[in-house]
Amino acid sequence: MSDRGRDALAALGRLLDGPGLLHEPEDLAPYLNEPRGRFHGRALAVARPESTEQLAAIVRCCSEHELAMVPQGGRTGLVGxxxxxxxxxxxxxxxxxxxxxxxxxxxxxxVEAGMPLARVRQIAAEHGLRYPVSLASEGTATIGGTLATNAGGNLTIRYGNTRAQVLGLEAVLPDGRVFSELSPLRKDNSGYDLKQLLIGSEGTLGIITAACLRLAPAPRQGVTAMLATHSLDQGLALLRQLRAELGETLSACEFMPRLALDFVLADQPRARDPFDRVHPWYLVVQVESALAGDWLKPALLNVLESALQGGRIDDAVLAESEQAALDFWALREGISRAQARGGVSLKHDISVPVPRIPDFMQAVLSELERAVPGIRPCVFGHLGDGNLHFNLSQPEGLSGEDFRAREADCNRIVFDQVHAVGGSIAAEHGVGQLRREELARGQARKLELMARVKSALDPAGLMNPGKLMPVRP
Ligand SMILES: Cc1cc2nc3c(=O)[nH]c(=O)nc-3n(C[C@H](O)[C@H](O)[C@H](O)COP(=O)(O)OP(=O)(O)OC[C@H]3O[C@@H](n4cnc5c(N)ncnc54)[C@H](O)[C@@H]3O)c2cc1C
Structure with a gap:
C-alpha cells in the first residue's frame, strides 16, 4: 500500500466505526464479485456509511487525499x-x-439509495400502489444502482425506465457537497433539471443517497399470455393490434426464440413447454388495469382470436392462475441463466427502433453466420421497447475458447449495424467498463460533451474513474 493510501485509510478510520470501514482481504472479497466474473480489480478498502452526512465527510476526505471512489449498490450490474x-x-x-x-x-x-428495489415495490404494494420498475435482479439491486444505471426491465413499455419514476434526488457530489432536491413536485421548470444528469451517470458524477419516487396505482386485474409466432414481423403486427385495442393496459411484451425456450426447459426441471408444437418465436404478453373487474381477460381473448384468424399469431395460451402467470414469466426470466447450457455466450445489450427490429435481425444474423458458421443466435428481450439481448451461443462444432476468440469480430458486426440503424450499444445495462471503448468509437461527439460535464463536476476525476469513458491520461 502506498503512503498516500495509508494516510487516506487512517483519515477514513477517524470518520467511520469498525463495520463502517473494511480493509482486510477476506472482508473485501465479496465487494469485488460481479455477476459474470469478468472484472478483477483491486480496492483499497470498503466504506459503508450510515447517513448522507457521513458519506459527505468520506467524499471530502477522498477529495483531500486524491483517492478515487467507486459507488456500489447491490453489485448486480453487468458491465463492471x-x-x-x-x-x-x-x-x-x-x-x-x-x-x-x-x-x-x-x-x-x-427512500435511501441502498434499499433493494424489491423492498420498494413491497412497500408500495402495502399501500395499494406500485413502483413500476421490475427486474429479475430486484431482490439485490438497489434504488441507487437502478437510478445510476437508469434501469429498464419488463414494464418499460408502459411506465418508462427508472428515469421516468424519479421526482427528486439527493446526492453527494465529487467535492463532498450535498445536492438535495428531494421534492415531489411534478412541475418544476425553474432551470436545468440537474437530477437528470445523475440518473444514468453510473456513479461518475456523484453518489446518489436518496430519491423521491413516483408511484402508480396497483393493478386490480391482469392477464398474462404466452403466444407463438413464426416471425418477428408477425410479433410486431400483434403488438400494434394490442396497443390499438387494449391501449395503456399493455404492460409487457417480451419475445424469445425457440433456442431460448430449449435452454430454459433443460435448465428448470419444473418448466413445461406451454404448447404441444415447436414454434420459432414466443411472446409473453401482460395486460393490467387498476380498475376493478374482470373485463380484461375477455378483451385480451378477443384480440387474440382475431390475431389467430388474421395470421398474426400461430397459437396462444392464457395463464389461468397466478402460478401459471409466474410460470410463463419464469420461462422468460430464466433465459440468462439457462444460456450457460449452450456453452460460451457473447452478450450484447442493444436497442433499435422497434419497426426496424426484423430487418436489423436479418442483416446482422446473416453477416454473423458468414463470419462464424453455425453460430446460434439466442436473441430475446423487450419487443415493445426495442431492447434486444442480442446473445450468441457458440456453434456446436466449435470450442468455447475458439468462439471467444471471435468475440471482437462478432461485436463489430453487431455494433456496426446498431450504429447504422440509429440504435444504442448499451440499452439498459449501461456502459461501465465493458462498452466504454465501443461508446468512444461510435459516439465520439457525445463522449466529448460528456467529458466536459464530467470535468465541470469532477475536475480531479475521482468519481468512478475508468467507467463510461476512457481514463484520462
Ligand atoms: C439476473 C439479472 C437481471 C437483470 N435484469 C435487468 C433488467 O431487466 N434491466 C436492467 O436495466 N438491468 C438489469 N440487470 C442489471 C442490474 O441489475 C441493473 O443494472 C441494476 O440497476 C444495478 O443495481 P445495483 O444496485 O446492483 O448496482 P451496482 O451493480 O452495484 O452498480 C451499478 C452502477 O451504478 C453505480 N452505483 C450504484 N449505486 C450507486 C449510487 N448510490 N450512486 C451512484 N452510483 C451508484 C455503480 O458505480 C455502477 O456504475 C440485471 C442483472 C442481473 C444479474
Missing amino acids: GASPINGELIISLERMRRLRSIDPIDTSLV
Missing part, C-alpha cells in the same frame, strides 16, 4: 461499473436503506 480497477475506495450504500417517508395522497415515497 461497480467494480474497482486500481486501488479505489469502494463506497457501499448497503447501510443506507431506510424509508424516509411515503405519501399515499401524493403517491410518492422517499
Whole structure:
C-alpha cells in the first residue's frame, strides 16, 4: 500500500466505526464479485456509511487525499461499473436503506439509495400502489444502482425506465457537497433539471443517497399470455393490434426464440413447454388495469382470436392462475441463466427502433453466420421497447475458447449495424467498463460533451474513474 493510501485509510478510520470501514482481504472479497466474473480489480478498502452526512465527510476526505471512489449498490450490474480497477475506495450504500417517508395522497415515497428495489415495490404494494420498475435482479439491486444505471426491465413499455419514476434526488457530489432536491413536485421548470444528469451517470458524477419516487396505482386485474409466432414481423403486427385495442393496459411484451425456450426447459426441471408444437418465436404478453373487474381477460381473448384468424399469431395460451402467470414469466426470466447450457455466450445489450427490429435481425444474423458458421443466435428481450439481448451461443462444432476468440469480430458486426440503424450499444445495462471503448468509437461527439460535464463536476476525476469513458491520461 502506498503512503498516500495509508494516510487516506487512517483519515477514513477517524470518520467511520469498525463495520463502517473494511480493509482486510477476506472482508473485501465479496465487494469485488460481479455477476459474470469478468472484472478483477483491486480496492483499497470498503466504506459503508450510515447517513448522507457521513458519506459527505468520506467524499471530502477522498477529495483531500486524491483517492478515487467507486459507488456500489447491490453489485448486480453487468458491465463492471461497480467494480474497482486500481486501488479505489469502494463506497457501499448497503447501510443506507431506510424509508424516509411515503405519501399515499401524493403517491410518492422517499427512500435511501441502498434499499433493494424489491423492498420498494413491497412497500408500495402495502399501500395499494406500485413502483413500476421490475427486474429479475430486484431482490439485490438497489434504488441507487437502478437510478445510476437508469434501469429498464419488463414494464418499460408502459411506465418508462427508472428515469421516468424519479421526482427528486439527493446526492453527494465529487467535492463532498450535498445536492438535495428531494421534492415531489411534478412541475418544476425553474432551470436545468440537474437530477437528470445523475440518473444514468453510473456513479461518475456523484453518489446518489436518496430519491423521491413516483408511484402508480396497483393493478386490480391482469392477464398474462404466452403466444407463438413464426416471425418477428408477425410479433410486431400483434403488438400494434394490442396497443390499438387494449391501449395503456399493455404492460409487457417480451419475445424469445425457440433456442431460448430449449435452454430454459433443460435448465428448470419444473418448466413445461406451454404448447404441444415447436414454434420459432414466443411472446409473453401482460395486460393490467387498476380498475376493478374482470373485463380484461375477455378483451385480451378477443384480440387474440382475431390475431389467430388474421395470421398474426400461430397459437396462444392464457395463464389461468397466478402460478401459471409466474410460470410463463419464469420461462422468460430464466433465459440468462439457462444460456450457460449452450456453452460460451457473447452478450450484447442493444436497442433499435422497434419497426426496424426484423430487418436489423436479418442483416446482422446473416453477416454473423458468414463470419462464424453455425453460430446460434439466442436473441430475446423487450419487443415493445426495442431492447434486444442480442446473445450468441457458440456453434456446436466449435470450442468455447475458439468462439471467444471471435468475440471482437462478432461485436463489430453487431455494433456496426446498431450504429447504422440509429440504435444504442448499451440499452439498459449501461456502459461501465465493458462498452466504454465501443461508446468512444461510435459516439465520439457525445463522449466529448460528456467529458466536459464530467470535468465541470469532477475536475480531479475521482468519481468512478475508468467507467463510461476512457481514463484520462
Ligand atoms: C439476473 C439479472 C437481471 C437483470 N435484469 C435487468 C433488467 O431487466 N434491466 C436492467 O436495466 N438491468 C438489469 N440487470 C442489471 C442490474 O441489475 C441493473 O443494472 C441494476 O440497476 C444495478 O443495481 P445495483 O444496485 O446492483 O448496482 P451496482 O451493480 O452495484 O452498480 C451499478 C452502477 O451504478 C453505480 N452505483 C450504484 N449505486 C450507486 C449510487 N448510490 N450512486 C451512484 N452510483 C451508484 C455503480 O458505480 C455502477 O456504475 C440485471 C442483472 C442481473 C444479474
